[in-house]
Amino acid sequence: xxxxxxxxxxxxxxxxxxxxxxxxxxxxxxxxxxxxxxxxxxxxxxxxxxxxxxxxxxxxxxxxxxxxxx
Numbered sequence: 512x513x514x515x516x517x518x519x520x521x522x523x524x525x526x527x528x529x530x531x532x533x534x535x536x537x538x539x540x541x542x543x544x545x546x547x548x549x550x551x552x553x554x555x556x557x558x559x560x561x562x563x564x565x566x567x568x569x570x571x572x573x574x575x576x577x578x579x580x581x
Contacts, residue, residue, distance in 0.1 A: 516572035525566040533572075 518529030521539050528546060532539030550558040 515569055517566075517569050519572050519574070525562070526571065527562060527565050527569060530569065530572065 513534055515534050516530050517526035518533055518539070519526065521529030521532065523529075523543070528542040529539045532542045535542075546558065546562075
């Protein structure tokens with residue numbers, strides 16, 4: 512079973528959309544556009560609340576061997 516992680520490489524704010532894109536094997540830009548559409552459709556507040564909760568509970572992707580990420 513695949514696990515969802517926040518992306519270390521493809522991030523704008525917290526890496527959640529990048530992580531979803533990696534999990535689903537789609538372009539993270541497409542995920543971001545869908546998030547914007549959902550945000551407008553739900554009056555933004557529920558999406559922001561969900562994003563912040565995801566930021567808190569979704570772990571960051573572990574650094575791979577030989578990674579120089581600080």
